[in-house]
Amino acid sequence: MRVTPHGAAAFHAYARETGIISELLIAERAANHEIIRENGWTNSIWDMTLYDMAVNTPGLSFHLNTTVVSVEKEGDRRIRAVKAITAGAETELTICGEIFMDCTGDGSVADAAGNEWRMGSEGRGEFGEPHAPLAASSDTMGSSIHFKAKNMGRPVPYTAPQWAVRYGDPAFFYEQGRHFYDIESGYWWIEIGVPRHTIFDNEDIRHELTRHTLGIWDYIKNRDPVLKERAANFALDWVGQVPGKRESRRIIGRYFMTEHDPAGRTVFPDEVAYGGWFIDLHTAGGLLASTAEPSSAEGYNETSEYAVKSYCCPYGIPLRIMLAKDIDNLMMAGRNVSVSHAALGTVRVMATTALMGQAAGTAAAVALSKGLQTGEVPESCMDEVQQRLLRDGCFLPGVRNADPADLARTASASASSAALVYGAGPESRNPGGGFRSVHEEQEELLLHRRGQWIAVGTEEIASLSVCLSNNSGSVQRVAAEIVNVDHIWDYRSSGHTPLAATVLSVPPGQKQWITWDTGLVAAGELASGRYIRLDLLRSPDVEWHMAGAVVPGHTSAYEMGGGKMRRYRDGGTLSFRVSPPQPCFRASNALSGVSRPYDYTNVWRSDPAEPLSQWLQLKWTAPQTIGVVILVFPGHLFREYHQYEPFYRDPQCPKDYDIQAWNDGEWHTVVSVRDNHQCRRVHTLTSAETTDRLRIVILATGGDPSAAISEIRCYRS
Missing domain, CATH: 2.60.120.260 (Galactose-binding domain-like)
Known part of the structure; x- marks a missing residue:
């Protein structure tokens, strides 16, 4: 499919997924000569990275090009075996096991075994989900294919086949949220689902997507007055023929996760993974709909009502959504887990589903070692599952290392x-490139409350300084607060009791260090070994500059609305100085x-x-x-x-x-x-x-x- 993994780090600093997926991501980057771009660009080094790990895993048998076609059961609630066919080898397999895991995406094994499932969109009245439509429907998100183009260094003509869709209206793209990021590869919005069924009509969807892909390339090459000049030397190099499917069956498990869980950061005792993508629900119909998915249609406005409603702080995912309700030895991982249509909008991305895969596999291993049914794990041995996940490199927001064997x-x-933390300024640079700022020099006006996380390593912060520019020609007064925060994703912009507050006087001028003698000590609830956040409130004539380096663990955010903040730019460090320097x-x-x-x-x-x-x-x-x-x-x-x-x-x-x-x-x-x-x-x-x-x-x-x-x-x- 040539789609690279997305996950929580797309929206949150220090949120990259770890565990098996991290080993793969690091290995691929170290080995691959190709840059990463959006959909369609990925080369076969990714395949080789995956294949290499599989081959080097002791005890693993894997059957490529093999499809499960039926199941054999023991009684009503257990699977004895799955039957599969290996394409091109005229081979039928009967695979017996104690525990089976449905990672088919379409929930094919669960369906054949008789486990309950859902498909489509729940109505708002069922769970009160803000993203749910008023009425329930069979609508699902669609499937996409992608393309890649190559610069030939000379003009290359293109003539679309007569069966390709013909596009000619610029409004279809530019006014409906279908953006041309570049012309070398893309695009996620080449998507079709409704009115077709994403499982049974998969081949029809593939053909229709091909018709539209060639038609869009024809529009780029021959009709768009700007794009055709940029694309003059480009030729189609590859067109995908495996649709990337976003949604089909969702298998009902021991818990049914709704959008209230990620939005409210529900604390689960059986937390085994985490997510952090926004509630990303594509418009049913894709290219056949009036607009692209909502955030794209509004130009990825980060402070709109929809953006506020959809943004998710990293949240925990429970094991119970991976335990089938009706089959005692069936688990699932991927986009077919037990979630509502709205919740699927955030848990469905590949880096998140990779975490679910490792979590489900670990829980199955523990269950086997103890002779338990998988459904008994949440009550019997969750501590062991969680601690094993941490030992194997995973991160769980609600769990720390408490492994008695360590x-x-x-x-x-x-x-x-x-090292000590002194802070960093616009002139700072990270030696060796360990962290480097990627933001371009641009206005950094305080149009919203903005906060800088600062790790406390002593029981005193005598002063804090910030680098500000005042463009107004007159003295500006900027309100400032220091608050305790629980962690680096504590995005609450209200509800804190400030440890200290003041108003900074900023004279006209550029890149001035303004010092606040805070006088914070332990008696004032300043605690070593945790974060505080320095917030400057809205002051539209004043700029708070980014540092030219990132101080490890020191991130920033701004108020997006609705009482919450989101990562500021790439989450890098804002210019600050702290005295005394903090041993953190x-x-x-x-x-x-x-x-x-x-x-x-x-x-x-x-x-x-x-x-x-x-x-x-x-x-x-x-x-x-x-x-x-x-x-x-x-x-x-x-x-x-x-x-x-x-x-x-x-x-x-x-x-x-x-x-x-x-x-x-x-x-x-x-x-x-x-x-x-x-x-x-x-x-x-x-x-x-x-x-x-x-x-x-x-x-x-x-x-x-x-x-x-x-x-x-x-x-x-």
Whole structure:
């Protein structure tokens, strides 16, 4: 299909999905020479990345080009086997198992097994969902195919076949939200569903999409007065023939998730994944409808009523939507899970469904190991499932590392040095490119309340400064507040009791540092080890400038309306200075139980002024026998996967490092790694080490002057 994964990081800083999907994303970027663009651009390196992981997974049997055609049951509530046919090999397979997982998208296995399912749109009266239509219908989101064009370096004519759709009205595109981002590839809005059935009419949909794709290319090449000049040297290189399907059957599970859950960030005791895409419901009919999906139709206005209603803070996803209601040994993952049509708008994107896949597989493994039915897992062993997911590199907003087998949790941590946070200004740059600002120089007027997250590492903040420009010619007064926030996605713009408030006086002039003597101390509810947020309120004649560098874990947002905020630009750091400098990258952060910036920075970073090598050490009060060391490094979290260039290796990620154990009065190297680019590494020692001290020595990074570690775990085996 040539569609790259989207997920929570499209809208939230530090929200990239981790676990198996992260290993794949990092491996693909490190190996691929091609840039990432939107739909249609992806090359076959992605296929090879997936295939390589499958081939290298011990014990995995996989059957390509194979379709499940029926199921065999034991009684009413269990599947004994699935029957499948391998295309082109005249092979029929009967696959027996204890637990089956329907990841077909269309819910084909659940349907054949007799589990209840839904298809279409619920009416607003059923669950009171703001995005639901007034009346229920069979309407679903449609399917898309894509194309890619190639610059031939000389004029290339194009004549569409007579059966292609003919387009000639510019209003169909420019006034109805169908944007031409570029001419090399695209577009998601080449979409058709209603009135056709997205399952039974799939081949008809494919043909119709082909007719429309060729007609749109004909419009670009031959009729649009601007585009035809840009496209003069381009020729069609590829046209997809596998429709990308957004919606069909949704299998009813042990819980039915509605849009109230992601919108309200429901806290689930069986949380096993998370999402963060907006409630993205495409207009039924696609190209046959009067407009494209609503946010596109209104020009992606970030503060409109629809945008406010649709924006979702990262939210938890429960295991129960992946447990079939009527079949005891059937699970599901993907877009066919137990959600309403409206909720599907946010959980259906590929990076989110990848997390659900790993979560469901992990729950199945735990159930098998304990001899449980999958339906018993939420009540019997959720802690074990959640802790295993964290150990395997996943992130859960509501769960911390509490793994009793993790020996590192009983250790104390120290380091050769630790970085301080001074702040950053417009002139700042990230050495080595570890974080770099991508915003263009442009007006940054305070048209809305804007906030900067600041990690607190002491029990005092004597002063804060911000870099402002006043373009009015007269003194401007800007209201400022400092509030406690729960985490970096605490987007509440109201309801906080300010720790401090003032009005800043800003004289006319450009890029001036305005200082607020806050005098905040612990007695005033200032707490080390958490975030505060510095908010400047609306002042349309004043600019608050972005920093030229991103301070790790220090993100920003602005008020979009409805009492909530959203990421400001790419979520980078606004210009600020803090006094005294904050020690918020201590060694103990690697044992915080969270392996990314969230409720705190949760990363150790060495002093960038100190040369490498730098080390982080664990020490126990008594010797421990250690057979496995798991390391999580920073990187690949701040921005969405689409922001990373070809052959990308994150500068923050350690490139060369050693693991050393203390024995016989000296350090012994037990693991030596060179040319690393993955952010999570599992090291099984050749022989277990019994020691009371272990340290990780970072010899070189991908370019960042600071060594950094987000998490260390140690296990006997």
